[in-house]
Amino acid sequence: MLSAGWRGGGYLVLLPVTLGVCLLNGSVDTLGLLLAPEQRDLAWQLIGELRLPRVMAAALAGAALGLAGLLLQTLARNPLADPSIIGINQGAALAVVGLLLALPAASPQWFPLAGLAGGVAGGLLLWRLSRGTSGLALILMGIGLNSLLSALTGCLLILADARQLAMVMTWLAGSFAGLEAEQAWATLAWAALLLPLGWLLCQRLTPFLLDALSGRMLEPCMARWESAGLLLACGLGAVAVATAGTLGFVGLLAPHLARLLHPPRPGRLALPTMAYGATLTLLADWLGRSLFAPVQLPAGLMLALLGVPVFVALLCWQQRLKGR
Amino acid sequence: MSLIDRRRAWLPWLLLGLFALATLTGPQRPELAAWWRWVWAGGDARAPLEALVLTELYLPRWQVALLIGAALGSAGCLLQRLTANPLASPGLLGLNQGAALGLVCLLVSPWPFTPMGAWLAAVVGAAVAMLLVFGIVRLATGGLAIDGLLLFGALFGTLLGALVTLVLLIDQHALDVIRFWLAGSLAQVVPSQIGPLALVVIPTLAVALLVSRPLEILETGRDTAASLGVDPRLVLLGVAALVLLLTAAAVAVSGPILFAGLVVPHMARFWLGDRLWRQLLGSMLLGALLLLTADALILRLDDQDRLPPSLALSLMGVPWFLWLVRRRYLAC
Amino acid sequence: MPDHAIAAERLSAGYRGRRLLHEISLDVPAGRITVLLGANGSGKSTLLKTLAGLHPAQGGEVRLGGEPLAAVTGRRLARRLAFLPQQPSAPETLTVGQLVMMGRYPYRRLLLPPSPDDHRAVAEAMAQTQVAALADRPLGRLSGGQRQRAWLAMVLAQQAEILMLDEPTSYLDLSHQYELLNLLRRLNQDRRMTLMIVLHDLNQAFEFADHLVYLREGRLVAEGAPAETADPALIERVFGLACEIRPHPRVDCPLLIPLAGEANCARVREVKA
Numbered sequence: 001m002l003s004a005g006w007r008g009g010g011y012l013v014l015l016p017v018t019l020g021v022c023l024l025n026g027s028v029d030t031l032g033l034l035l036a037p038e039q040r041d042l043a044w045q046l047i048g049e050l051r052l053p054r055v056m057a058a059a060l061a062g063a064a065l066g067l068a069g070l071l072l073q074t075l076a077r078n079p080l081a082d083p084s085i086i087g088i089n090q091g092a093a094l095a096v097v098g099l100l101l102a103l104p105a106a107s108p109q110w111f112p113l114a115g116l117a118g119g120v121a122g123g124l125l126l127w128r129l130s131r132g133t134s135g136l137a138l139i140l141m142g143i144g145l146n147s148l149l150s151a152l153t154g155c156l157l158i159l160a161d162a163r164q165l166a167m168v169m170t171w172l173a174g175s176f177a178g179l180e181a182e183q184a185w186a187t188l189a190w191a192a193l194l195l196p197l198g199w200l201l202c203q204r205l206t207p208f209l210l211d212a213l214s215g216r217m218l219e220p221c222m223a224r225w226e227s228a229g230l231l232l233a234c235g236l237g238a239v240a241v242a243t244a245g246t247l248g249f250v251g252l253l254a255p256h257l258a259r260l261l262h263p264p265r266p267g268r269l270a271l272p273t274m275a276y277g278a279t280l281t282l283l284a285d286w287l288g289r290s291l292f293a294p295v296q297l298p299a300g301l302m303l304a305l306l307g308v309p310v311f312v313a314l315l316c317w318q319q320r321l322k323g324r
Numbered sequence: 325m326s327l328i329d330r331r332r333a334w335l336p337w338l339l340l341g342l343f344a345l346a347t348l349t350g351p352q353r354p355e356l357a358a359w360w361r362w363v364w365a366g367g368d369a370r371a372p373l374e375a376l377v378l379t380e381l382y383l384p385r386w387q388v389a390l391l392i393g394a395a396l397g398s399a400g401c402l403l404q405r406l407t408a409n410p411l412a413s414p415g416l417l418g419l420n421q422g423a424a425l426g427l428v429c430l431l432v433s434p435w436p437f438t439p440m441g442a443w444l445a446a447v448v449g450a451a452v453a454m455l456l457v458f459g460i461v462r463l464a465t466g467g468l469a470i471d472g473l474l475l476f477g478a479l480f481g482t483l484l485g486a487l488v489t490l491v492l493l494i495d496q497h498a499l500d501v502i503r504f505w506l507a508g509s510l511a512q513v514v515p516s517q518i519g520p521l522a523l524v525v526i527p528t529l530a531v532a533l534l535v536s537r538p539l540e541i542l543e544t545g546r547d548t549a550a551s552l553g554v555d556p557r558l559v560l561l562g563v564a565a566l567v568l569l570l571t572a573a574a575v576a577v578s579g580p581i582l583f584a585g586l587v588v589p590h591m592a593r594f595w596l597g598d599r600l601w602r603q604l605l606g607s608m609l610l611g612a613l614l615l616l617t618a619d620a621l622i623l624r625l626d627d628q629d630r631l632p633p634s635l636a637l638s639l640m641g642v643p644w645f646l647w648l649v650r651r652r653y654l655a656c
Numbered sequence: 657m658p659d660h661a662i663a664a665e666r667l668s669a670g671y672r673g674r675r676l677l678h679e680i681s682l683d684v685p686a687g688r689i690t691v692l693l694g695a696n697g698s699g700k701s702t703l704l705k706t707l708a709g710l711h712p713a714q715g716g717e718v719r720l721g722g723e724p725l726a727a728v729t730g731r732r733l734a735r736r737l738a739f740l741p742q743q744p745s746a747p748e749t750l751t752v753g754q755l756v757m758m759g760r761y762p763y764r765r766l767l768l769p770p771s772p773d774d775h776r777a778v779a780e781a782m783a784q785t786q787v788a789a790l791a792d793r794p795l796g797r798l799s800g801g802q803r804q805r806a807w808l809a810m811v812l813a814q815q816a817e818i819l820m821l822d823e824p825t826s827y828l829d830l831s832h833q834y835e836l837l838n839l840l841r842r843l844n845q846d847r848r849m850t851l852m853i854v855l856h857d858l859n860q861a862f863e864f865a866d867h868l869v870y871l872r873e874g875r876l877v878a879e880g881a882p883a884e885t886a887d888p889a890l891i892e893r894v895f896g897l898a899c900e901i902r903p904h905p906r907v908d909c910p911l912l913i914p915l916a917g918e919a920n921c922a923r924v925r926e927v928k929a
Contacts, residue, residue: 080475129646129650130650137649137650137652137653139475140411140474140649140653141645141646141649141650143416143474143478144642144645144646144649145642145646147415147416147582147583147638147642148638148639148642151582151634151635151638152635152638154632154635155631155632155635158631158632159631173489173493200766203766203767204766206758206761207758207761209746209747209750209758210744210745210746210758211741211743211744211745211746213705213710213739213741213744214739214740214741214744214746214810216710217708217710217734217737217738217739217811217814218734218758218759218761218762218814219734219761219762220709220729220730220731220733220734221729221730248482259749263749263750263751263754264747264749264750265750265754292494295493295494297490297493298493301486301489301490301493304482304483304485304486305483305486305487305490308479308480308482308483308486309483311479312460312464312476312479312480315464316460316463316464
């Protein structure tokens with residue numbers, strides 16, 4: 001059994017190791033190149049130009065999704081909330097696909113803005129609808145709204161021509177393949193703005209651990225923090241969607257993993273959650289590109305394949321714990 | 325007491341009217357007059373083109389829509405009554421994705437892709453999904469509460485959907501065969517599928533009407549049912565099997581059509597009343613009519629016939645679903 | 657300082673289309689225990705929440721000390737007024753110490769660790785409620801009584817001069833109920849705190865309260881000291897319950913004997929006839 005301190009700091013080791021593996025391992029054995037002196041320059045070039053943007057984008061998108069999940073779970077007082085469940089991801093996807101179809105010439109730099117608009121619209125719609133209901137209603141309504149939004153996205157896809165279709169399909173499945181370096185830098189810029197803001201906000205959200213009345217007694221302007229947190233969560237989710245399409249389950253799993261090992265205060269959970277989100281996404285991307293080597297599987301697909309069993313096991317385990 | 329409350333008799337007529345309006349004003353409207361003249365003349369071998377449009381294009385499609393709509397509507401009704409919850413529907417419990425996975429597996433396997441084989445594969449896939457969802461919910465929570473069913477249904481739906489995508493990404497050929505089917509469209513339907521579909525759906529619907537009495541007794545609670553001489557487990561398994569057969573038959577032909585199973589039972593309750601056999605009968609009739617209308621409306625909107633009717637159903641069904649959830653949980 | 661901690665003037669409140677409180681004017685004496693009494697649905701909880709600013713007033717005014725409640729905003733309000741709801745909830749994994757430290761939230765500065773003042777207030781609150789030994793235990797592993805004391809420690813750590821409790825005894829067994837009420841009385845005497853409590857048990861209210869407020873269908877029926885207001889006619893009007901009031905054999909307070917059993921009711925009817 002590891003001591004509490006060790007488990008609490010585990011993410012500090014886990015994230016750099018994953019980053020290293022993802023940077024060095026791939027279709028070309030970069031480590032071998034690095035060790036051979038005459039090919040060292042080639043290896044550095046490979047890492048800097050090909051791997052670095054992709055790995056950076058994956059880590060940042062994962063961190064953003066994890067933090068968005070933590071914010072939503074705290075604000076909704078509901079451990080099942082997640083950007084992909086409450087309609088942020090699907091709304092952003094619909095907006096971006098719509099943009100692609102309406103203006104085929106639009107450059108990828110506009111994706112984040114379109115995604116942000118769609119994500120905020122989807123998230124706020126659901127938040128308004130579920131106001132005054134219990135926590136589970138939010139999730140059920142999210143399931144309903146998501147199926148409508150994905151039906152609409154699907155219809156837009158049917159209307160798209162074949163050339164656009166391939167591009168949009170990969171993007172929708174949540175993939176980092178074919179990510180442009182420019183896009184990675186845009187993600188970095190957005191993340192550098194939003195991630196610290198999210199971390200700061202989490203320090204303020206402690207009263208949301210309590211029930212609504214007790215919480216409001218400690219922090220009378222809770223409504224303001226709620227709107228701020230919701231907007232920020234939408235923004236974080238949309239940044240991730242604009243980078244890599246719809247990645248599910250990171251926002252759901254990362255806070256749960258963090259909660260297993262850390263005290264439940266959002267201020268303390270923020271950093272580990274970001275680290276776990278980044279690690280999960282990096283692992284999914286790495287598995288997706290190396291499992292069926294010439295075929296690149298989208299990271300979002302790997303996340304769904306791995307995330308559902310893990311999450312179901314987690315839910316069963318917690319139910320069992322509660323029953324005991 | 326008459327079967328239909330007179331004040332609520334307008335509902336099917338409204339759907340029929342919409343259907344007629346959408347069909348008869350479309351750019352490719354069937355030339356009823358020409359067809360009638362041909363039938364009146366004795367139906368010679370050489371039919372005019374206008375009549376062929378009706379018999380070859382529209383009639384099979386209408387038959388399929390009626391059968392599938394009836395199947396999905398009654399499956400939704402049975403599922404809602406079985407779980408005692410108005411939010412249940414086959415699409416939301418992952419059955420559709422299970423059937424899709426079964427079909428995709430058949431596509432990449434060496435076996436031939438025949439209508440009967442497709443149907444069997446869909447049944448097996450849907451059964452696996454249902455066993456997974458119900459089994460895990462039972463194991464995890466010790467009951468079959470609808471909250472857990474919907475949550476785990478959505479989770480496993482995602483998982484099975486991801487598996488379908490995985491297979492399709494690895495096997496490009498399968499993607500081409502199945503792309504339109506995945507969207508849940510009636511455009512691909514060929515007349516040879518109608519026979520097997522009717523053979524499965526119509527007897528199953530008849531059995532469903534027969535089972536309605538024991539199921540209604542089961543609704544009063546397991547213990548009461550047992551004391552009245554109804555074996556709860558047998559009824560439960562039987563009804564679950566009926567839901568599976570109906571869903572899989574429909575999905576195997578048309579692809580996943582969401583929300584028909586959710587909306588139709590509520591309309592049927594409004595139209596014919598609360599008794600199970602009435603609701604079931606109403607679900608069959610209204611489901612058939614609703615899918616027919618949705619398909620005609622979508623065809624009217626997009627004359628190249630690319631959009632699936634599930635779009636129209638989602639547009640109708642989702643606001644309904646949101647309203648139901650909100651009303652159910654607002655009081656808590 | 658005025659001798660009332662909170663005052664309501666012609667206060668009305670409710671939900672859209674349904675008014676629950678009708679023009680209530682009320683002075684809550686400072687440094688005393690005030691108990692709100694009334695049948696289910698009489699508006700006790702709504703009155704408490706409205707006085708705490710948790711529920712919007714539709715008309716009238718609440719004054720906290722001398723100033724209008726609406727003018728006391730944000731953390732200033734949280735430092736002066738604490739509220740313990742009927743069913744408070746927190747994550748099961750939160751420890752008692754962490755919960756009590758959350759009561760210091762209105763005093764904490766962003767990003768800074770707890771100050772010595774915070775630690776002192778937490779230790780004091782936990783000592784008074786006797787949960788210091790449970791500091792590292794998660795909430796999920798507490799008994800009902802321990803849990804209620806932990807929550808009480810949380811609102812005490814807030815160091816507010818006014819403490820409101822909405823039916824704090826409702827999920828406790830009888831001995832824990834009295835333990836909690838004794839604790840509240842001690843707090844009232846030691847810290848000169850103003851307490852406002854919603855209680856269901858009339859005898860507990862008579863014994864522990866300095867000031868009673870009777871509500872019926874959202875209107876104020878009577879207020880005053882227990883000895884002045886313990887009157888069978890008033891109780892029957894407020895609760896619809898026939899009863900007899902006697903002096904308590906041990907304590908200097910009234911004792912209520914309900915006459916609600918069928919046999920007693922028949923006798924009451926006979927006597928009245």
